[in-house]
Amino acid sequence: MRSVRTADDVLRLMDGLFGSAADRWTDGAADWWDRFYSDRTRDVPFFASRPDESLASWLDRGLVTRGPRGRALDLGCGPGRNTVHLARHGFAVDAVDLSPTALRWARERAEEAGVEAAFHRADAFALTESDLDGPYDLIYDSGCFHHLPPHRRVGYLAFLDRFLAPGGAFGLSCFATGAENSGTELSDLDLYRDARAHGGVAYGDDDLRWIFSELTEVELRRMRRPDPDAETFGEAFLWAGLFRRP
Structure with missing residues (x-):
């Protein structure tokens, strides 16, 4: 039966080439992430209610400022750890996730913090x-982009083009x-040959500059790992990238 029109x-069709690994971004993604978030006691560093150190730094240094409407999207x-931080800084926040379990946790955190945000399961x-x-x-976006297969980057860039304000x-x-x-350092072609995502795709700084070349680079560096008792989260194996739309 023919399936492409x-x-x-x-x-x-290309999603399907990745087999069960595609559950992280296809129709099975909600169930996969629900299982991931179901046990809040797991030793997962970003389960802690702390914002990314890079996001906190950009806000503190004025590299990210609120425009006239002051709207932010947590992708x-x-x-909800970054959602809460953005709301505390005066943004009107829309927060989107596929997992109902994650969203329930995020809503609870927002209520506990006394801030408002609009949560969307989508x-x-x-x-x-x-x-x-x-x-x-x-x-x-804290950790969504690197779970996408190469062909889904096209839709990601189109999404930014639709929803990022001029100067945003x-x-x-x-x-x-x-x-x-x-994550894995396999080439894009080898990811399809291997038919596995290996838990996520790693990027070089030149990769990110090329992929987001329609935007202006503000800062691109490795994340800093704060002290265990710090109020922010960070891991040295992650990039922290900030770009601006002209």
């Missing part, structure tokens, strides 16, 4: 302008090449 059909918000890249109250002064900032953390405990 549209560009979306091609994308779904793949997980249990595949962010299937959302349209009628679903979100954009454009956004800031789109922030885009920040991300993602796996870095040459770092211990990071």
Whole structure:
């Protein structure tokens, strides 16, 4: 049976090349991430209610500022640690995640912190302008991008083009090449040949500059790992990248 007629059909076909690993971004993603977030006592560093050190630093140094509307989108918000931090800094935050379990945790954290945010259970890249109250002064992605297969980067860039306001900032953390405990360094072609995502894709600084070349680089560095009792989260195997739309 023939299954390809549209560009979306091609994308779904390519998703399938990754087998069970595709559960992290295809229809099975919600179940996969629900299982991941179901036990809050697990020793997962980013389960702690602490924002990324890079995001906190950009806000403290004024590299990310609120525009007239002061809107932020937390892309793949997980249990909401960055959502809460952005709301505390005066942003009106939309937080999106596929996992209902993660969103329940995020809502609880927002209530405990006494801040407001709008939570959306959705595949962010299937959302349209009628679903979100954009454009956004800031789109922030902590760990979503590096789970995408290469062909899904096209939709990611189209998403930024639709929802990032002129002059708006885009920040991300993602796996870095040459770092211990990071993602795979296989080439894009070899990822398809291997039919596995290996837990995430690592990027070099030149890769990120090329992929996001339509944006202006503000800062691109490795994340810093704070002291265990610090109020922020960071791991040295992650990039911290901040870009701005002209």
